[in-house]
Amino acid sequence: MGPIVDKKASIISFQNVSKIYPNGVQGLKDLNIDIKQGEFVIVVGLSGAGKSTMLRAINRLHEITSGDIQIDGKSITKAKGKELRLIRRDIGMIFQSFNLVKRSTVLRNVLSGRVAYHSTLKTMFGLFPKEDKQLAYEALQRVNLAEKVYTRADELSGGQQQRVSIARALTQEPKIILADEPVASLDPVTTEKVMDDLLRINHELGITIVVNLHSVDLARQYGTRIIGLRDGEVVFDGPVAKATDETLRGIYGEKILEEPKPEGVTV
Structure with a gap:
């Protein structure tokens, strides 16, 4: 029997978080957000609203100016050295640009999700134990790419490359997966x-997933909770059912809701 998961526990907690860039632009303004274990959260907003800044602050790819971010009860903001590495090990990251080593095989790319568990010397020479290879293969099965295990990454389509990056994040055995505009291209x-794939991973493995998206339709289709940012502030945080057109106007303004879709395109 697996560990008992406290669904009410906050796995990500923003406490009065602000970010001011060196040029004086305020990226985030006094964010107070709690994300529970096992949630599937979609963050929406216009370009420049602070979505990427917020997401990258979670694993400290962006430093915040004030406040505190806690991951599973530990402050990642204050963590240093080994403690920071251990907290980051629990956070998988998926990027818009895939971030794969194009000349390497799919297997080598997915195994790079295990680097935080081993010495630098071993990983440089690709010396991963059998258990890691099994984890990588199972992750590829989850995203329906097991047959591509020895294919070079640059021989894959964009969608396949993004699914390889999901498998890499899974192989890390994270508690949280962050996806920064994963479908933009x-x-x-x-x-x-x-x-x-992301929804299935959330349902089957209970991994907390936070995704940045531009698309209102996708947010409504996949999210259970939507956080809307505008100019670095939270202007909406609630269940999808409450994200009415009026609410979305508060996030995006009038324009985005009135743009007609190109013919033949469905999302």
């Missing part, structure tokens, strides 16, 4: 496959 059909 993908066509609508591939977008659905990638979002379906």
Whole structure:
């Protein structure tokens, strides 16, 4: 029997978090957000609203100016050295640009999710134990790419590359997966496959997932909770059912809701 999961525990907690860039621009303004273990949260807003800044602050790819961010009860803001590495090990990251080593095989790319568990020397020479290879193979099965295990990453389509990056994050055995505009460069059909993978991982493994998206339709289709940012502030935080057109106007303004979709495109 697995560990008893306290669904009410906050796995990510923003406490009065602000971020001011060196040029004086305020990226985040006094954020107070609690994300529970096992939630599937979608962060929406216009470009420049602070979505990427917020997401990258969670694993400290961006430093915050004030406040505190806690991961599973530990402050990542104050953590240093080994403690910071251990907290980050629990946080998988998926990028818009895939961030794969194009000349390496799919297996080597996915195994790079294990580097935080081993010495630098071992990982430099690709000396991963059998258990790691099994984890990598199982992760590829989850995203339906097991047959591509020895294919070079640059021989894959964009959608397949993004699913490899999901498998890499899974192989890390994280408690949290962050996805920063993971479908921005993908066509609508591939977008659905990638979002379906993330949703299935959330449901089957109970991994907390936070995704940044531009698309209102996708947010409504996949999210259980939507956080809307505008100019670095939270202007909406609630269940999808409460994200009405009026609410979304508060996040995006009038324009985005009135733009007609191109013919033949569905998301």
